[in-house]
Amino acid sequence: MESFEKQFTDTLAIRGLSPRTQVVYVPMLRDFARFVGRPLDTVVPEDLRAYQRHLAVERQVGFSHFNQAACALRLFFRECLGRTDWPFERIPFQKKRRILPEILSQEEVARIFDACSNLKHKVVLMTAYSGGLRLGETLALLPSDIDSSRMVIRVEQGKGRKDRYVMLSQVLLQTLREYWRKFQPLSWLFYGRTKQKPLAPSTAEKIFKIAARKACITKNVSFHSLRHAFATHLLEDGTNVRVIQALLGHRSLTTTQIYTHVARTYVSDTRSPLDRIENKKPTAE
Structure with a gap:
């Protein structure tokens, strides 16, 4: 496993990825290796899909962790082990949830x-x-x-x-x-x-x-x-x-x-159609 980690670290550095990315990706490769329990050069695509099911269903990790793991594993197997013929589209990313921030005035x-x-x-x-x-x-x-x-x-x-x-x-x-x-x-x-x-x-x-x-x-x-x-x-x-x-x-x-x-000019400053309906009601005689 150490040789694979060294190979992966060198690949990340050569590609110019930031030290922070390296700190995140290498432990994810290590976690996947523990999950499959055998040499990484014997892994098949179904092992990656099983690991993704494990992350999503059993560990219930957030979409950010899930997608970082997908990025790390795709990169390792494609760049380090040359698995360019694998169907990587079947190793998906999770859709990011859109959470609107609370805005300070x-x-x-x-x-x-x-x-x-x-x-x-x-x-x-x-x-x-x-x-x-x-x-x-x-x-x-x-x-x-x-x-x-x-x-x-x-x-x-x-x-x-x-x-x-x-x-x-x-x-x-x-x-x-x-x-x-x-x-x-x-x-x-x-x-x-x-x-x-x-x-x-x-x-x-x-x-x-x-x-x-x-x-x-x-x-x-x-x-x-x-x-x-x-x-x-x-x-x-x-x-x-x-x-x-x-x-x-x-x-x-x-x-x-x-x-x-979240901008006020796009939300609260836009008139609701309910106001126009109310204004069109006939006034009582």
Whole structure:
């Protein structure tokens, strides 16, 4: 099994997949090997389908785990063992459930910022919201990524290993300058216990949760909700969905269009036909 794991790890690295993907895929291959209980080069397609039934019926894993396992096994058997003639269409993916996020209003976002008594905590949250950044992207920022001459923030190697630029808010720039004078960051814009290490994701999540609780936010929200709010608020302000797609770094427009289902301008500002029926009723003489 060790030789297969080494072969798989090398293949993932050669294909340029992220270290995080490697950390997820290799244990899934190991779990499948335990399930079949024999050398992987003797496996047949029916073994993969049996494993998928095991995941879905017996273990009842979520669609994300199920689909990651399908990706990992397809990749291993096709790329590492050369099983290009297998009917991989019979090793399916589960359909993703669409769960609409709860959206923070602009007033609620402002209350969260105001609830931060620590300047560093406040500027971390403001930066994420200002550019619609993911948690990992926010914490990976370097001081040099803030380009005040062009008023942009460089997001290097975001999800999908793609670089992009997002706008630099004038309000954020002023707050960042205040933060810079007080904290003097070196290697990382938002450092952790030492200036040589970035702030931990768990710490950033805790910062958000504490601020949201102080702001009396009752919605089911997390640090990522700042990104959802960024996209929704832009859409409500009339920004073209293609522009929002580019700012968020989405590969597919379909991913961005989920915000049309939660934007106020697309929902509550659209008049219900019931109102027109009621208005057409004859008035009593």
